[in-house]
Amino acid sequence: DxxxxxxxxxxxxxxxxxxxxxxHQTWSHSYMFWYRQDLGHGLRLIYYSAAADITDKGExxxxxxxxxxxxxxxxxxxxxxxxxxxxxxxxxxxMQGGEKLFFGSGTQxxxx
Amino acid sequence: ILNVxxxxxxxxxQEGDSTNxxxxxxxxxxxxxxxxxxETAKSPEALFVMxxxxxxxxxxxxxxxxxxxxxxSYLYIKGSQPEDSATYLCAFDRYKLTFGKxxxxxxxx
Numbered sequence: 001d002x003x004x005x006x007x008x009x010x011x012x013x014x015x016x017x018x019x020x021x022x023x024h025q026t027w028s029h030s031y032m033f034w035y036r037q038d039l040g041h042g043l044r045l046i047y048y049s050a051a052a053d054i055t056d057k058g059e060x061x062x063x064x065x066x067x068x069x070x071x072x073x074x075x076x077x078x079x080x081x082x083x084x085x086x087x088x089x090x091x092x093x094x095m096q097g098g099e100k101l102f103f104g105s106g107t108q109x110x111x112x
Numbered sequence: 113i114l115n116v117x118x119x120x121x122x123x124x125x126q127e128g129d130s131t132n133x134x135x136x137x138x139x140x141x142x143x144x145x146x147x148x149x150x151e152t153a154k155s156p157e158a159l160f161v162m163x164x165x166x167x168x169x170x171x172x173x174x175x176x177x178x179x180x181x182x183x184x185s186y187l188y189i190k191g192s193q194p195e196d197s198a199t200y201l202c203a204f205d206r207y208k209l210t211f212g213k214x215x216x217x218x219x220x221x
Contacts, residue, residue, distance in 0.1 A: 031207075033208070033209065035211075040213075041213065042201070042211055042212065042213035042214055043156075043201070043211040044211075045208060045209070045210065045211075048208045050207065056208070058208060059210070090155065090156075097143055097144060097205055097206075097207045098143060098144040098161060098163050098205060099161060100146070100158035100161055101146065101148075101156075101158060101203070101209060102158070103155035103156050103157075104155065105155055106155060
């Protein structure tokens with residue numbers, strides 16, 4: 001039972017580079033989310049998806065792009081990484097609203 | 113941006129103490145309220161999801177109540193243990209979950 005997996009676990013990149021963080025879930029959950037964790041801000045929503053090919057912005061979407069061509073995958077791309085995007089990124093999924101959210105293990109991203 | 117507030121920001125208690133925290137959220141267009149437990153170096157794990165006004169949930173020594181009309185939820189921990197030390201998050205669910213900043217609980221042995 002793999003659940004929800006994120007890769008890579010750790011990533012170091014340079015400003016201006018494109019970076020893609022991967023998220024894969026095996027439950028066929030409809031909803032998937034990307035959050036970033038920052039000191040003093042808690043978890044902030046970047047993007048979410050209600051189903052394949054349906055995505056919407058969260059609280060802090062600038063500088064990020066998502067896609068969801070398949071239900072099980074929800075990659076997050078930083079088009080041109082900036083130092084302010086250094087953070088821990090969590091992917092999460094749930095079957096539908098009002099049900100529990102399941103989190104991946106997180107990706108620690110450092111932009112130098 | 114939805115405003116989800118948690119208080120206190122942090123809390124230190126002694127082993128055996130009972131404690132509670134508050135989550136405030138918008139009272140309009142309510143769908144569900146979640147509570148999560150987040151231990152250091154791990155991922156958040158769900159405790160409860162509550163959907164009805166007056167809902168009460170219990171899991172061992174942890175319980176939660178919900179008041180959707182006034183927009184608040186309480187999380188209670190009875191007889192705190194050191195292993196209860198964690199950050200407790202609430203999240204307002206209106207199809208996308210908006211989290212509060214959490215309450216950091218430290219239980220001293």
